[in-house]
Amino acid sequence: MDVKTILSFFKSTQTYNVEIDNPTNIVEYAWIWVLQTCGEFGLFLGFYLAMAALYAVGGFIFHLFDKYKLFPKRKLQATKYPSQADMTRCLNNLIVNYIVIILPLGIVSFPFSKMLGLTYSLPLPSVWRFLLDIFLCLVGEDFFHYWMHRFFHTPWFYKNIHKEHHYYSAPFGFTASYAHPIEVIFLGFATFAPVFIIRPHFFTFYSWFIIRQLDAVLTHSGYDIDIFPFNFMPFYGGTSFHDYHHKEFTCNYGSRFTFLDKVLGTYKEKKVKN
Numbered sequence: 001m002d003v004k005t006i007l008s009f010f011k012s013t014q015t016y017n018v019e020i021d022n023p024t025n026i027v028e029y030a031w032i033w034v035l036q037t038c039g040e041f042g043l044f045l046g047f048y049l050a051m052a053a054l055y056a057v058g059g060f061i062f063h064l065f066d067k068y069k070l071f072p073k074r075k076l077q078a079t080k081y082p083s084q085a086d087m088t089r090c091l092n093n094l095i096v097n098y099i100v101i102i103l104p105l106g107i108v109s110f111p112f113s114k115m116l117g118l119t120y121s122l123p124l125p126s127v128w129r130f131l132l133d134i135f136l137c138l139v140g141e142d143f144f145h146y147w148m149h150r151f152f153h154t155p156w157f158y159k160n161i162h163k164e165h166h167y168y169s170a171p172f173g174f175t176a177s178y179a180h181p182i183e184v185i186f187l188g189f190a191t192f193a194p195v196f197i198i199r200p201h202f203f204t205f206y207s208w209f210i211i212r213q214l215d216a217v218l219t220h221s222g223y224d225i226d227i228f229p230f231n232f233m234p235f236y237g238g239t240s241f242h243d244y245h246h247k248e249f250t251c252n253y254g255s256r257f258t259f260l261d262k263v264l265g266t267y268k269e270k271k272v273k274n
């Protein structure tokens with residue numbers, strides 16, 4: 001395969017024009033303007049950077065919570081604050097995962113995502129359709145994550161791969177993607193799997209990856225704060241649920257929802273205060 005053929009995989013599938021495509025609101029206008037200006041691959045890179053930037057902002061906000069001991073009553077493992085060495089180790093791992101694993105994985109997946117029949121074209125999905133698709137992604141990812149996570153807790157895979165993610169028994173925001181690179185790849189499949197099934201609009205597809213990352217930052221934050229946007233959902237275990245997994249290891253394998261753990265007998269009530 002020559003370079004020209006490889007480059008053709010990254011070309012836009014159609015042309016976009018704000019005058020012709022008739023956007024009906026500011027979001028649709030911005031969507032088409034970015035596609036017209038940067039192309040489909042440029043849009044992908046923009047979303048990747050947004051995902052990484054929002055992850056960094058979320059992690060940094062919780063870092064400030066720890067540094068200045070804000071909201072101590074909401075801290076799940078009250079005496080366990082990360083040290084500077086904890087932070088350095090975590091950030092070194094994140095840099096490798098984001099640059100060596102997640103970005104190349106996204107670039108390689110880019111041509112394949114086109115084959116799924118997803119569209120960039122207007123109209124963008126309605127608010128309700130968007131929320132429904134995101135909800136289905138949250139539930140679907142939780143299902144695939146549960147089984148992969150249980151698999152990673154079998155002796156060989158735990159010792160050689162998943163143990164890295166459990167280095168921090170009291171997680172903090174930046175630890176959401178702190179993991180062995182092999183685990184990052186496998187859990188990336190869990191994030192991608194519901195998209196493969198429901199085939200949403202590309203706008204939802206990219207938004208889902210950002211929401212997934214922010215949800216992971218929240219569930220690793222170490223703080224149980226009621227204003228978290230997902231807390232109203234039924235069976236949403238959230239931060240205390242996953243924090244307890246890091247503390248106890250052999251329970252609460254779901255990403256965020258508790259129902260699979262409850263049905264399959266792996267749920268443990270949080271006893272989160274030290």
Ligand SMILES: [Zn+2]
Nearest residue numbers: 165220242246
């Ligand atoms: Zn975790």
Ligand SMILES: [Zn+2]
Nearest residue numbers: 149162166245
């Ligand atoms: Zn685990």
